[in-house]
Amino acid sequence: MIVDLFFAFLIAGTICVLAQLVFEFTTLTNGHITSLFVVLGAFLDTFGLYDKLIELSGGGAMICITSFGHSLIHAALEKTKEFGALGILTGMFDLTTAGISSVILFSFLAAIIFKPSKN
Amino acid sequence: MRTYKFENAYILDAYTLVGPLEHHGPLGLYYDYAIDDYYFGCKTFEEAEMKMMYTSIAKILEQNKIKKSDIDLFFAGDLNNQLAISSFNAMSFKFPYLGIYNACSTATEGLLLSALLTDSNRFEKIMVSSTSHNKVANKQFRYPNEYGGQKRLTQTTTVTGAFSVIVTNQETNIKISSATVGKVISYGIKDVNDMGSAMAPACKDTLITHLKELNLMPSHYDMIITGDLSAVGTQMFEHLLYEEEKVTLANHVDTGLMIFDVNKQDVQSGGSGPSCIGVVSFSMILKKLREAKLNKVLLIATGALFNPTSIAQKREIPCIAHAISLERVL
Amino acid sequence: MDNNQYEQIRKKTIPKPKYLWNVTKAFFVGGLMGVIAELLIHFYANILDISLNQAVAPMIVTVIAITCILTGLGWFKKIGEFSGAGTLIPITGFANSVCSEAIEYRREGLITGIGSNIFKLAGSVLTYGIVSAAIFATIRYYFF
Numbered sequence: 397m398i399v400d401l402f403f404a405f406l407i408a409g410t411i412c413v414l415a416q417l418v419f420e421f422t423t424l425t426n427g428h429i430t431s432l433f434v435v436l437g438a439f440l441d442t443f444g445l446y447d448k449l450i451e452l453s454g455g456g457a458m459i460c461i462t463s464f465g466h467s468l469i470h471a472a473l474e475k476t477k478e479f480g481a482l483g484i485l486t487g488m489f490d491l492t493t494a495g496i497s498s499v500i501l502f503s504f505l506a507a508i509i510f511k512p513s514k515n
Numbered sequence: 516m517r518t519y520k521f522e523n524a525y526i527l528d529a530y531t532l533v534g535p536l537e538h539h540g541p542l543g544l545y546y547d548y549a550i551d552d553y554y555f556g557c558k559t560f561e562e563a564e565m566k567m568m569y570t571s572i573a574k575i576l577e578q579n580k581i582k583k584s585d586i587d588l589f590f591a592g593d594l595n596n597q598l599a600i601s602s603f604n605a606m607s608f609k610f611p612y613l614g615i616y617n618a619c620s621t622a623t624e625g626l627l628l629s630a631l632l633t634d635s636n637r638f639e640k641i642m643v644s645s646t647s648h649n650k651v652a653n654k655q656f657r658y659p660n661e662y663g664g665q666k667r668l669t670q671t672t673t674v675t676g677a678f679s680v681i682v683t684n685q686e687t688n689i690k691i692s693s694a695t696v697g698k699v700i701s702y703g704i705k706d707v708n709d710m711g712s713a714m715a716p717a718c719k720d721t722l723i724t725h726l727k728e729l730n731l732m733p734s735h736y737d738m739i740i741t742g743d744l745s746a747v748g749t750q751m752f753e754h755l756l757y758e759e760e761k762v763t764l765a766n767h768v769d770t771g772l773m774i775f776d777v778n779k780q781d782v783q784s785g786g787s788g789p790s791c792i793g794v795v796s797f798s799m800i801l802k803k804l805r806e807a808k809l810n811k812v813l814l815i816a817t818g819a820l821f822n823p824t825s826i827a828q829k830r831e832i833p834c835i836a837h838a839i840s841l842e843r844v845l
Numbered sequence: 846m847d848n849n850q851y852e853q854i855r856k857k858t859i860p861k862p863k864y865l866w867n868v869t870k871a872f873f874v875g876g877l878m879g880v881i882a883e884l885l886i887h888f889y890a891n892i893l894d895i896s897l898n899q900a901v902a903p904m905i906v907t908v909i910a911i912t913c914i915l916t917g918l919g920w921f922k923k924i925g926e927f928s929g930a931g932t933l934i935p936i937t938g939f940a941n942s943v944c945s946e947a948i949e950y951r952r953e954g955l956i957t958g959i960g961s962n963i964f965k966l967a968g969s970v971l972t973y974g975i976v977s978a979a980i981f982a983t984i985r986y987y988f989f
Contacts, residue, residue, distance in 0.1 A: 397887075400883055400887075401880050401883055401884070404876075404879040404880050404882065404883035405876035405877070405879050405880050406876065406879075407879060408875045408876050408878055408879025408880075408882070408935065409871075409872040409873065409875045409876030409879065410872070410875075411875065411934055412871040412872060412874070412875025412876070412878075412930045412931045412933075412934045412935075413868055413871055413872045413875070413930070415871070415930035415933065415934045416867055416868050416871035416872075416929050416930035416931075417868065419665065419867075419929060419930060420862055420864050420867060420868070423706060423708070426664045426933055426938070426942075426966075427966060427969050427970075428969075429930070429933065430933065430934070430938060430939070430942075430967075430969075430970050431969045431970055431972075431973045431974075433934060434970050434973055434974040434977070435973055435974070435977040437974075438974060438977040438978040438981050439977065439981055441981075442981040442982075442984065442985050443985070443989075453879065453883075454882075454883050454886060454897065455879055455880070455881070455882030455883030455884070455885065455886045455901075455904065456876075456879030456880075456882065456883060457879075458882055458886070458901050458904070458905075459878050459879055459881075459882035459904075459908065459935045459936055460875075460879075460934050460935055460936075461934055461935070461936065461938065461939055461970065462934075463936075464936070464939070464970070464974055465974050465977065465978060468974050468975060468978035469977075469978040469981055469982050469985075472978055472979070472982040473982050473985060473986065476982070476986050481983070481986060481987075484979055484982045484983060484986065485979070488975060488978060488979070491902075494902035494903075494905050494906050495905050495906075495909065495936065495939075496971075498905070498906040498909045498910065499909050499913075499939065499940050499943050499944075499967075500943070500963070502909055502910050502913040502940070502944065503913055503940070503943045503944040503946075503947040503948075503963060504947060504959065504963075505913070506913040506914070506916060506917040506944050506947060506948055507944075507947035507948045507950075507951040507959050508951070509917060510916075510917030510918070510948055511948065511951065511952075512560070512650065512659075512660040512661055512919075512948055512949055513660070513661070513918075513919030514552035514553050514554050515535065515552060515553065515919070558952065559952045654949055658945070658966070659945040659946050659948070659949035659950075659966075660922070660945070660949060661916045661917075661919060661921065661922050661941075661944070661945035661948055661949065662922060662925070662941065662942065662945040662966070663916075663921045663922045663923075663924060663925015663926060663932060663933075663938075663941050663945075664925055664926075664929075664933065665867075665925070665926055665929040665933075666926065668859070668860045668862055669859050669860070702846070702848050702851040703848030703851065703852065704851075704852075704855070709855070709859065712851075712855045712858075712859075716851070746860070747855075747858060747859055747860070750858045751851075751854070751855060751858060754854055754858070755846070755851075758846060758854075759846055781926075
């Protein structure tokens, strides 16, 4: 368990450090950086490399936005086993439904309950 | 020739309001009013900004026992899309209205237009107002207010403030003695997070033009007060003056660095916004002029004339600076 | 002075960020996010009696819900300013970008406010995630 937590800390921390270095040494905005990392996550899972990272660090690799890109391509490729090329489009959101549905729902609820802080 | 001297342009009075961060800044005690929080009792930040400008106008009329109908013309501008804040206030007060926009140079643009008009004696009292609100500007130009992103060190913090000034052709002890109209200048800066560097060339151009056309040395003025250059812009301004004109100023201050304590407050490079130079000049500087601690000052407000589309389309940031001089007359 | 010379002077004038401090903060906060995620995954796997893989979804929902609450309370922006990429890269950054837009635009109506602006910042993440996943998946499917 401790080893799991150690690798979770290390991998998540490392990915964040890479992003912070991009922020410090370029004029890219947060939007650019997060988009870059999503694409990176999708790229790394083209040949299953990101899966190896998940095996090693579990939550560490899953919490980062890179896992979003990974989930999109992973589900797309899974569905191709059943439906062929069309599976890329029909399966893409299979693993990311939880993330997208909850972000919209909770953001909407937060907007109803809260307003921007006065300070 | 774009510098004008005036005989009949005087400051009748001014009223300044600021937000909580400015109230806790170095000049906190000089402003006429400070709001406790960014809502100012309203439902939205936009309404709060409207109320700030409204309050500055209402108070200045009240304190000087002037009727709304006595105001011949109202120049106002702000950062909101299509000058919404100014227009709604013009509607509230029913002044004859000319909305103006030059980003953070709106204050001096309004003052120089007023001076040009009162000087002809065709206008007796002209009201100039401007305002900016940190939360409204963030929403329009940057990120939502609850967004948790890191800021760049070259960024400036939009000042939450409002000021109103009445310019008159009747003599008072503070005269608008001259003004220089700026030209739009750019040295190719495209980084919207470093407006100070983008605006410095326009500021230098206006200052040098003003001094040359009036045949003055910089030391003629007790203070040369720039608006919104802040930490990075001030350094670039001084570099430009030295490299291009062999001029070093001994009497230069910048309101973006006066309104906040850059070391203690979380404001990165300093303050900016249409109200920045206005609230500082018409509180602390005006007080010192009235008390004869200062006699002649030059105000140069700088504005960055971009919009989010021009930035997204990778264009440079064109900037402008207008200058007016205030003089104590006995 | 031409534009290039001005840019050279500007590069030398602008203040240097505290690189090491910023990177260290990102590492520790990001790492902490990883640990919290791993703990949540194990927690859900135990109490819901599901596999670790299946427990990822409830972990993500939990993290998003907490981020939205922190954003609404006005605490997240201070945390984000401190940790930079440490909260930007984990799913907290995505949730905060959507939530902060929704909260900001509520006053402009449900459709023209919240509905039209909710994905202003996060839209590029979704767009390029999908576009890149489609391209890479196609390449993988047809050539390998």
